[in-house]
Amino acid sequence: MPSEDELLQMLHRALGPAAVVGGDLVVGIGDDAAVVRCPEEGRQLVATVDMLVEGQHFVLRPGAFTATDVGWKALAVNLSDIAAMGARPRWALCSLALPADRREVVLPPLYRGLGRLARAFGVRVVGGNLASAPTLAIDVVLLGEVRRAMCRTGTQVGDRLYVTGRLGAGAAGLALMTGGQPLHAHLARALVSAQRRPRPRVREGLALAALPDGVVHAMCDISDGLARDVRRLLGGLGVTIWEDALPIPDAVRRAAEACGADPLRWAVYGGEDYELLLTAPAAAEPSLRAAMEREGMQQLHCIGEIHDGGSYLCSRQGGVSMPLAEEGWDPFRVTENRRQVVAGAS
Amino acid sequence: MPSEDELLQMLHRALGPAAVVGGDLVVGIGDDAAVVRCPEEGRQLVATVDMLVEGQHFVLRPGAFTATDVGWKALAVNLSDIAAMGARPRWALCSLALPADRREVVLPPLYRGLGRLARAFGVRVVGGNLASAPTLAIDVVLLGEVRRAMCRTGTQVGDRLYVTGRLGAGAAGLALMTGGQPLHAHLARALVSAQRRPRPRVREGLALAALPDGVVHAMCDISDGLARDVRRLLGGLGVTIWEDALPIPDAVRRAAEACGADPLRWAVYGGEDYELLLTAPAAAEPSLRAAMEREGMQQLHCIGEIHDGGSYLCSRQGGVSMPLAEEGWDPFRVTENRRQVVAGAS
Numbered sequence: 001m002p003s004e005d006e007l008l009q010m011l012h013r014a015l016g017p018a019a020v021v022g023g024d025l026v027v028g029i030g031d032d033a034a035v036v037r038c039p040e041e042g043r044q045l046v047a048t049v050d051m052l053v054e055g056q057h058f059v060l061r062p063g064a065f066t067a068t069d070v071g072w073k074a075l076a077v078n079l080s081d082i083a084a085m086g087a088r089p090r091w092a093l094c095s096l097a098l099p100a101d102r103r104e105v106v107l108p109p110l111y112r113g114l115g116r117l118a119r120a121f122g123v124r125v126v127g128g129n130l131a132s133a134p135t136l137a138i139d140v141v142l143l144g145e146v147r148r149a150m151c152r153t154g155t156q157v158g159d160r161l162y163v164t165g166r167l168g169a170g171a172a173g174l175a176l177m178t179g180g181q182p183l184h185a186h187l188a189r190a191l192v193s194a195q196r197r198p199r200p201r202v203r204e205g206l207a208l209a210a211l212p213d214g215v216v217h218a219m220c221d222i223s224d225g226l227a228r229d230v231r232r233l234l235g236g237l238g239v240t241i242w243e244d245a246l247p248i249p250d251a252v253r254r255a256a257e258a259c260g261a262d263p264l265r266w267a268v269y270g271g272e273d274y275e276l277l278l279t280a281p282a283a284a285e286p287s288l289r290a291a292m293e294r295e296g297m298q299q300l301h302c303i304g305e306i307h308d309g310g311s312y313l314c315s316r317q318g319g320v321s322m323p324l325a326e327e328g329w330d331p332f333r334v335t336e337n338r339r340q341v342v343a344g345a346s
Numbered sequence: 347m348p349s350e351d352e353l354l355q356m357l358h359r360a361l362g363p364a365a366v367v368g369g370d371l372v373v374g375i376g377d378d379a380a381v382v383r384c385p386e387e388g389r390q391l392v393a394t395v396d397m398l399v400e401g402q403h404f405v406l407r408p409g410a411f412t413a414t415d416v417g418w419k420a421l422a423v424n425l426s427d428i429a430a431m432g433a434r435p436r437w438a439l440c441s442l443a444l445p446a447d448r449r450e451v452v453l454p455p456l457y458r459g460l461g462r463l464a465r466a467f468g469v470r471v472v473g474g475n476l477a478s479a480p481t482l483a484i485d486v487v488l489l490g491e492v493r494r495a496m497c498r499t500g501t502q503v504g505d506r507l508y509v510t511g512r513l514g515a516g517a518a519g520l521a522l523m524t525g526g527q528p529l530h531a532h533l534a535r536a537l538v539s540a541q542r543r544p545r546p547r548v549r550e551g552l553a554l555a556a557l558p559d560g561v562v563h564a565m566c567d568i569s570d571g572l573a574r575d576v577r578r579l580l581g582g583l584g585v586t587i588w589e590d591a592l593p594i595p596d597a598v599r600r601a602a603e604a605c606g607a608d609p610l611r612w613a614v615y616g617g618e619d620y621e622l623l624l625t626a627p628a629a630a631e632p633s634l635r636a637a638m639e640r641e642g643m644q645q646l647h648c649i650g651e652i653h654d655g656g657s658y659l660c661s662r663q664g665g666v667s668m669p670l671a672e673e674g675w676d677p678f679r680v681t682e683n684r685r686q687v688v689a690g691a692s
Contacts (some may be wrong), residue, residue: 047380
């Protein structure tokens with residue numbers, strides 16, 4: 001069994017120079033707590049924590065998740081929360097629980113996955129905790145900073161609803177991983193990668209937060225599914241989502257066809273897309289687009305309109321509207337919901 | 347099953363006004379992340395995370411832990427880490443994993459226990475996460491601030507070793523809870539309470555941190571046992587701990603007698619005392635004592651001396667010295683170590 005010192009050395013090897021004291025990091029991994037320099041006065045400090053549990057959020061087996069994927073994804077879901085506040089991610093702590101006999105196999109790749117994504121976004125891993133438990137669980141704490149955080153409240157009647165990137169890839173990737181029909185290899189790789197190693201929209205969140213106050217009314221990320229997350233922006237108002245405006249990539253449609261599933265269901269109820277969802281007045285559209293048009297940034301899609309009625313899904317050209325069901329990821333009904341999502345059952 | 351809104355209402359009822367937005371709290375529970383105002387520039391931000399797992403750190407059953415105890419203790423162990431940095435605790439996030447069918451029974455008392463201790467130390471619970479898992483685990487993140495954090499490095503040859511409060515109560519409480527012999531009720535209550543609801547030395551840490559730079563050389567808390575934690579202050583140096591100087595209360599000695607255990611073993615190897623352990627030059631003793639003599643503060647005990655040899659346990663009057671064993675709480679050998687501690691086996 002490695003000693004505490006050997007464990008710390010392993011951690012530093014996996015995390016690289018970003019975990020070494022210096023710059024804004026005063027005390028790093030190995031003391032009672034991590035110490036960093038406060039951002040300048042007047043800034044806001046943003047903090048989030050999100051836990052992934054084996055058997056609920058991932059399984060570790062060939063064809064599903066590797067420990068490297070789990071480390072990556074555990075940070076990615078937190079980066080997505082920080083992005084949804086328009087904040088810059090700065091420091092992470094990683095709290096792990098796992099059976100003692102899996103420690104040496106799981107920890108190095110898990111920390112490498114975490115460290116790789118951390119470096120990609122300039123995040124320093126500054127501390128954490130290690131506990132013994134029958135089930136593997138990874139709880140990442142992420143701290144960020146922002147001038148003025150964007151939050152979920154503030155949506156008004158007449159606002160447009162926007163989403164970054166694309167929808168349905170998280171659910172498609174899950175379906176392909178959990179026994180979906182085979183698909184052309186490079187299509188499958190991209191979709192499964194969206195599920196295993198999501199790319200949080202940190203740069204997009206920063207670009208939106210840099211707009212003048214009041215351009216964006218409210219923002220959140222899509223983790224539990226568009227249908228569930230949009231309600232968090234509504235504050236009792238209603239929304240009409242235009243199904244023909246949803247950015248569902250061709251790969252998702254082809255995967256749905258191969259799996260006998262409905263791509264629209266995946267996009268609306270599937271979850272784990274880790275895109276940003278926001279409301280803004282219609283007049284703000286040019287400002288929003290200009291903010292997003294910097295090099296490499298994800299596209300912004302206008303997918304609906306806020307009103308004071310109920311919430312519906314319909315075609316932009318009108319026609320039959322379907323009430324937006326209260327479905328999506330529920331932390332306490334994971335298996336059931338995943339089965340629904342994967343099987344496309346109603 | 348309560349909705350997300352009902353869950354948030356329950357949380358706010360349990361946590362009280364400290365969780366309501368206002369003052370330094372800009373965005374609280376219910377958004378993608380918590381937002382607080384940064385402390386003034388030049389301050390240091392301190393962050394720690396510590397997880398308690400059912401069956402490893404506690405059992406929920408009559409005579410052992412209640413859910414209220416678990417909520418309290420999960421914050422207490424983090425407060426102790428923040429105290430060990432000399433920092434002021436400010437904001438907590440609580441990440442919970444538990445089986446869905448225990449949610450309604452466990453959550454309200456657990457948050458009440460957490461909220462009660464948070465209020466006692468002026469900590470605001472600003473966010474968290476809820477996941478489903480086969481085993482109950484509670485992971486508390488605690489943020490604090492300090493002018494200049496005290497850390498584990500800096501001990502010099504000739505320094506004295508000091509400890510706050512008393513030693514052995516954590517192990518005595520555990521022994522009494524896990525089937526130790528009966529003891530006079532009010533003695534047992536105090537010891538079991540030290541195990542269930544430890545009182546972290548936050549005020550003592552702040553008093554020590556307010557001393558001029560260089561008075562305290564290094565500091566940590568005692569969570570894994572004096573013998574294990576003292577090594578974290580030594581940086582390769584040695585220590586002689588005077589067994590007759592250890593602050594072992596009479597109640598601990600009587601509990602040990604009733605359980606057929608060795609009170610010295612409990613004090614040195616037992617762990618979970620959540621006291622502060624520090625090194626300082628002998629000449630600093632009057633400053634240290636003056637800092638601690640404010641009303642209600644725990645006493646400071648000089649319990650040993652730093653040198654450049656090995657680490658020993660002996661009487662202050664000399665006599666036989668015993669090497670300090672590398673024992674104590676190891677997160678991956680919990681059951682074994684607890685059995686040793688409780689049974690007093692070597």
